Amino acid sequence: MSETSVMSNYYTETKAAVKLAGRKPSLNVREKGMAVTNDVIDRCEDSYLAAKDYHIRISKDYSDKGLIVMVCRHDNVIWFINMGPNGEKRYFMLAMMQKLLGELPESFTVGFFYDVICTMHREMEHWQLLPKCLPWLKFATPVFHAYGHQWPCQLSYHPYKNPEFGCTDGEGCEREWNLLNGIILTCRISGFHHRLFIINTKQAYIDKQNLLKLASWQKHQFEDATAKLEEAEAALDRLWIPLDKIKEAWAEQLSTQQAQPPLPEKDAGAKAIE
Template identity: 40%
Template sequence: MESCVETQEKKKPKGAAKLGLRLPEEFLEVCEDSFIATNEKESKASIVKFIDTGLVALVCRHDRPLWVVNMRTPGEEQHFAYALIKALFDNLPLDWNVGLLYDIACQIERSMIMHSILAEYYPRILFAVSVFHAFGHQWPCQLLYHPRKTVGYGLSNGEGCEHFWSSLKCLIPSLRISGVCSIPDVHSIG
């Protein structure tokens, strides 16, 4: 998925007026700048010591994990989310539509439209921002992407991943040093 996204992003996007974005570009840019998760260069873990820098999960409506992906980059790059979206749609009937609650759904949708990423799935996705993260977005984004203001979400709050992480917190100490790390050669230590 990483190479697919890179290839699509190299192509020149359509003109802003022709994109069909649900919000003006200036609002989406301010939203993008306000979230650390959208900054792909922001490191949450050391890539010098560890190959795995974090996890990304896709959970169902009932907060059950469907797929979990190891992140191996310094920042939270979009191709991880796209890999999960592709895995989901590859395992669903062709006539199913999906409500996708994501912390930065406005940015994922924007990139899908601008660069035609997973374009075959886009018409089948209704994007919304998880409730807790909605208030970090710009006001127009809150109005358009809040699940309480979007038909089809009912009382879903999109915090399933937060619940999933909370249930795994007892594993954090042992996983903190998981993955391949640089360990000095035993023979080189006097």
């Protein structure tokens, strides 16, 4: 799917909105709808190249910089976007979110994973991007990317600390890239249409294989979730601490570690010396 294809109807308007959102909100402030402050999110943003819209990681010799993909809970591809000469941009994700939510009833609650979801969530709240959709959405960062985030951010966006996501690890895109790994070298020396044909053909094969393995995949996921639940319940039984007390302690930890830090006082150093 090329950058000028059907998806362009969705991300041209979000591209303009994200460009408007280029100015960062004030530091040391917690935006409405956010659990962590802006200074924490800015430190997370500095850890990821994907959060920097100006950064292009692929040689300028290539007109297409790569693919961005949205996969479902079962690791099946929903959409590809072919990234053009400007490389990875945050408005690609917004475009796919808008496209997906337009296909779903408003009664649905939809969870989204993204490497730097804290930054995306802040921009959506601060600049009211897709405002009608915000009440539907839950956000998380994939488990293996979560450790690049600040601890207060992990408390909010790590999927294993968020009951809505269960045992989902959010790494479906990484598994998809692993399946497509074998065609990378061929695509690098292919023409534009030949490249898209190779990707589509390979993905059609992957989709067929995933469909054949769907029942065994669901069985494995159910057994894995059941085993984790039994292990967690056994650990709680060994603690001899009421579950209500554990929940209270967790809520207190969230409140303390995500608290908005006080603003620095003027001449604080001089006052300390005195």
